[in-house]
Amino acid sequence: MTTAAAVADFRTYPLICAPSGVQSLADRINLEWADGRISPFHHLWLRDNCPCDRCVYSVTREQVFEIVDTPDDLKPTATHIDNDGCLLIDWPDGHHSRFDPGWLRAHAYDDVSRAERLAGIPQSHLWRSDLQIPVFEYTVLMNDNSALLQWLLAVRDIGLTQVRGVPTDPGSLKLIAQRISFIRESNFGVLFNVQSKADADSNAYTAFNLPLHTDLPTRELQPGLQFLHCLVNDAEGGESIFVDGFAIADALRSEDPKAFQALCEIPVEFRNKDRHSDYRCLAPIIALDALGRVAEIRMANFLRGAFDTSVEQMPRLYRAYRRFIAMSRESRFRVMHRLNPGELWCFDNRRTLHARNAFDPATGARHFQGCYIDRDELLSRILVLQR
Template sequence: MNTAAFADYRHYPLISPLSAVQVLPDRVQVRWADDRLSPFHHQWLRDNCPCTQCVYSVTREQVLEIVDVAEDLGCHGAHIDSQGCLCLDWSDGHQSRFDPGWLRAHAYDEQSREERRANKAQSQLWDSRLELPVFDYQALMDDPKTLLQWLLALRDIGLTQVRGVPTEPGSLALIARRIAFIRESNFGVLFNVQSKADADSNAYTAFNLPLHSDLPTRELQPGLQFLHCLVNDAEGGESIFVDGFAIADALRREDPEAFLTLCETPVEFRNKDRHSDYRCLAPIIALDALGEVAEIRMANFLRGPFDTSVEQMPRLYHAYRRFIALTREARFRVIRRLDPGQLWCFDNRRTLHARNAFDPASGARHFQGCYIDRDELLSRILVLQR
C-alpha cells in the first residue's frame, strides 16, 4: 500500500485483517478477522478515498469535495486484495483502495466508537497529597522522551514544576519554545510579575491574589501558564494551587444544585486599563459534550457584577460562595515557595493558582510568566508520539 496519499501522518497498525466484504445499496459492510462487523456508507468511503487524485500528496489535504460526486453514487464491486486492502469500484468509474489499519481506526460501528471513547486520555484528579511532578530543565531541553513525559503530565495532571532553569530574564522563552510559540497578550509575550506603583492588574501588586485562572476575560483562556522565579528574596509570596476539576467534582457531589448553577449561569469577567477593555461572558464551570468538567473560569478580582434574574441571583451567590469556600479548604491546597531557577507550568484552564501577599520592603521578588495554548500542547504531544 502506498501510504503517501494518506490524508494523515500517523501510522495505523493492523489490528485485525479484513475477512469479508459485502456491498449493500447504500453501504459496504466489512467483516474483520476478529468478527467485528463495520458498515461504511458509500458517501463516507468515496469522501475518504486516499488516492492522489482525491488527496494532494504534498500537503496530504483533500482536493475532492464530496458534493462533486453524485449523492446516489453506487458501488459496483468490492474485494480484498492480496495486500489485505479494501478495493472498491464506483459507478462513475473511480476506484478507491483502503488500508485495513486506517479503516479500522476510523470504523464507526458502535463497538469501534465506544473503544475510541474509552481510550481517550483521562484527567487524574488530585488534592493536597499530590506527588508533584518535577522535571529537570536540561533533560527537557535535550531529551524528547522526557519532554513527552512532561507534556503528558501537563495534559493529565495539570501541575508541574521544572528545576534548574537559568535565572537570566527571558530564559523562560527557551523552555516554552520547546513546546511551541508563546501566546501574546496585552501584558506582552513574557510578562514580569513584580510589584509596580502603576499596576494595571492586581497581579502586579504585593497583595495576596485569591485562587484564579489567568485571562478568564478572553474567550479562550490560555491553556498553559508558566511562572518562572528569577529572584525571591521577599517575605511571603508562596504559590498555592488547587485542582479546579477536583473542586468541581466535590461541588457536584456535595451540592449538585450549586454545581449546575455554575455550569449554566454566564458570568462576566472584565480586564480593563487605559488601553484595553476585555469582557467575556461565560459560565464558571464548562462541561464537554459528554457532561464531563472541561474547564474552570475564575478570578474574583476580574469578575463583573452578576447579571441574572432576580429569582436566580440568590442561588448564584450561594453557588459562588460554595465554590470559593471549597478552594479555601486545606484538603485541596498545594502550597510551595518557589526558589530562583524553578518554574511552575500548569493547565491554566483547570489548575487555579493563588499567591500569598509578600512584603516588597523585605527583599526583591521577580517572576516572569508566559502562556501557550492547549492546541499547541496537544499538537506537540501527537508529533512526539508519531
C-alpha cells in the same frame, strides 16, 4: 502495512486485525474482521474518505474532493479485499478507492469500535492536597524529546508541573516555552514580569494576597498553559497555592449537583480594564466539552463584573458561586509550595487555579517572569512527538 495510496495522513495505523470479508448492502458495506467484529461503512462515508491523490493533495494531506459532487444514492460497482488486506472499491464514474485496513479499523464507527476510541481518550488525573507534583530537569527537557514528551503528558493529564535547574537570567523562560510552541502574546507582553510596582495595572503586580484564579478569564479563549519562572525570591511570604479546578468541579457535581448545573449554565462577565484596554467576556464558570466532561474553569473574583441574570436565577447563582469558592479554600484541595530561584511552574491555566500569599517587599526582592501558550499547541506537540 501502510502506504501513501491507502492512508491520507501523516500518522501510521498498525494492523490490529485483518479483514476477512465484505458484504454489500443497499446504502453501505459491512466489513467483517478476523476477530468476528462487523463494521458498517456507508457508501458516502467511503467515497468522502478516499485517500487517493486525486481526492487528497499528497503534499499537505488535505482533502480536495467534496462529497457534494457525488449523487445521493451513490453505490459501488465492485468491492473486494486484496492480498494486502486493503479494501478496494470501484465507483460508477470510474474512480477507484483503496483503504488501508489499519486505518479503517481505527476509524470504524460501529458501536464497539467507537466505545474503544472513547475509552482511549486521555483522562484527566484529578488531584487534591496529597499531590506529588511531577518535577522535571531543565537541561534534560531541552535536549531529550522523550523526556519532553513525558513532561507535556504530565501537563496535559495532571495540569501542574515543576521544572528545576532553569537559568535565572531574565528571558530564559522563552527558551523552554518554545520547546513546546510559540508564545501567546497578551496586553501584558510576550514575557511579563511579576513584581510589585507602584503603577500596577493588575493585582498580580502588587504585594497583596492574590486569591485563587485563572489568568485572563476576560478573554474569549483563556490561555491554555501558564509558566511562572522564579528569578529572585528573597521576600518573606509569597508562597504559591494551587487547586485542581477539575477536582473541585467533580466534587461539586457529586456533592451539590444543583450548584454544579448553575455554574455550567449561568454566564458570568469577567472584566480586565486599565488605562489603555478594556477586555470583557461573558461565559459560564464551568465549561463542558462535547462529551459532557469538565473542559474549562473560568474564575477570578477580582476581575468579575456585577452578576447579570434573571431575578429568579440570582439567588441560585450566588449560592453556587459561593459554594465553589468555599470549596477552593478547603485544605483537602490545596497544594502550597514556595518557588525557589531557577524553578518554574508550568500548569494548565484553564484547569488549575493558582494563588499567591501576600509578601513583604521590604524583606527582599521577588521577581518572577511568566508567559502563556495555548492548549492547542501543547496537544499538537504531543501528537507530533508521539509519531
